[in-house]
Amino acid sequence: MRLIHCACGASLIDDSLTAEQFTLPELPTQKDLKFLDRIAREVLPEDPTPSLDEIQRNPAVAHLGAPNFAPQRPSEPLRIIVSGSDRALGLVLTRLMRADTMWAEVAYLPVDPQSPAAVLWGAGSVDLAVSGPVRPIPCIRTDFGEVAAGSAELFTGDGGGRYIGEVVVDSDVLVSPEKEYGARLVPTVDAPGIAAVPYVTPVVDKRRIFRRTPRLDGTRALTGRALQSGGNEIAVRIDDHLRPRPVNRVTFYRHLRDIQAVRGS
Structure with a gap:
């Protein structure tokens, strides 16, 4: 597994977290996060699965049902651990959505364990972030292209x-x-x-x-x-x-x- 840690601002840095560390602003811009596009291409140079346009034209509209596991099969699993606020998590998810790389696994280490996204994700421990299971959830976005992580x-x-x-x-x-x-x-x-x-x-x-x-x-x-x-x-x-x-x-x-x-x- 390729493990990436996006440390956003004064967030958790743990010596036991053996991941590629990227120190980012508390609220990273989409430009700050473009390195995630490159990493995604390294483990999945081409995506053979249906595009967003093809999914939208599909009369079965399977996306309306229970959240699904991503069909993409990268050369190795890519897991992105975000430490910081709910807003920081939402900005990372926004980057993945805009780059159409939402097949990447995302874990959350919240600075506030009682924040809406922390509660929704049951997040908080390094062990869960590193080795916990993927349990897909819906991605809620706006018409101006921004993801709401928690509220x-x-x-x-x-x-x-x-x-x-x-x-x-x-x-x-x-x-x-x-x-x-x-x-x-x-x-x-x-x-x-x-x-x-x-x-x-x-x-x-x-x-x-x-x-x-x-x-x-x-x-x-x-x-x-x-x-x-x-x-x-x-x-x-x-x-x-x-x-x-x-x-x-x-x-x-x-x-x-x-x-x-x-x-x-």
Whole structure:
């Protein structure tokens, strides 16, 4: 097995982790991560399996079902261990998705063992990262080509007011205009891929008198393959990282290929 360690920022470096070490910024850019493309080509110079376009044209749409093991057979397994934040993991997954090398195995060593992605992946130990099994999970991406590793949130403006727009999961309305305060979504480990709940209190306390945890209504959770929203000044926060500019519409949906995640039960 070829073992690659992407050490993102002030993350875990363990002497017992015998891997090719790459020290990266806390939030690596796609340019920082281009070396992964080269390594992937070294173990799989040509990919004989169906392309994304061919999969999309397939009427069987097998990608809608349970997550699958990758069909590619590289000369040796390639395992990428990401140590850092959920955002760092999402950026590495984004690189693999854009390069269409999602057949690579990915393990996670989180700096926060209670982060959404750490909990989803059952991640935390070096032993699991190095020798744990691959258990594929859906890859949740946006229409602007970014992977959400652990969570994402939608709200209007600074999050202090009601949502000016609508949020729909598949064909069901989750958030109606001027009623709720936004939505939070997380990837799921199985089909269909997304679980989402509405915020029923402000996402941010505008008075800032004290720090208040926004309340989610878990009784109204919806699951689906896609979440779409249209409205005004939609703030998009992915893995606790706010995108620099608000948008008028955004879509999160399940990618055609699944993440080859090394994770616990």
